[in-house]
Amino acid sequence: MTLTIRINHQKVHPQIFETMMKLETLITESGLDPTLYNLIKIRASQINGCSxxxxxxxxxxxxxxxxxxxxxxLTVWREVPIYTNAEKAVLELTEYVTRVAEDGVPDHVYQNVLQYYSEKEFLTFIMAINTINSWNRLGIATGMFPGCFL
Structure with a gap:
């Protein structure tokens, strides 16, 4: 079976891509550690199923x-000692925000993040998680898959 992308959003509606890139710029210019941002992106994408x-x-x-x-x-971050406690706090936040309709974001998750990061960083994490969730929804709805733009 050959996969084909449904819609190339960059060509059909370039303003959508430009808007998403503005969000990326906001986050990358915030000072958020790029490794942590990529861990957030991967974990949310795993939950959402965005290959x-x-x-x-x-x-x-x-x-x-x-x-x-x-x-x-990363799918079993709770069970392995290779992530810092600060990273684990953000990964837990990522899971709750990605699945926000299920349980919201409990106070203990918020408080755990604040043990390691400021309120401003907390808000940056929320925007980072929102951004990758938006990318996931765009990618899944338009039929994107690894290598689809090659």
């Missing part, structure tokens, strides 16, 4: 020298 984004951000982390274990074991 395009998982592939893209895992490869980006690999190119930047991240260990294969930290990429492959």
């Amino acid at each position: 395009f984004c998982i592939d893209m951000h895992a490869k980006e982390l690999q190119r930047k020298g991240e260990s294969l274990d930290r990429i492959l074991l």
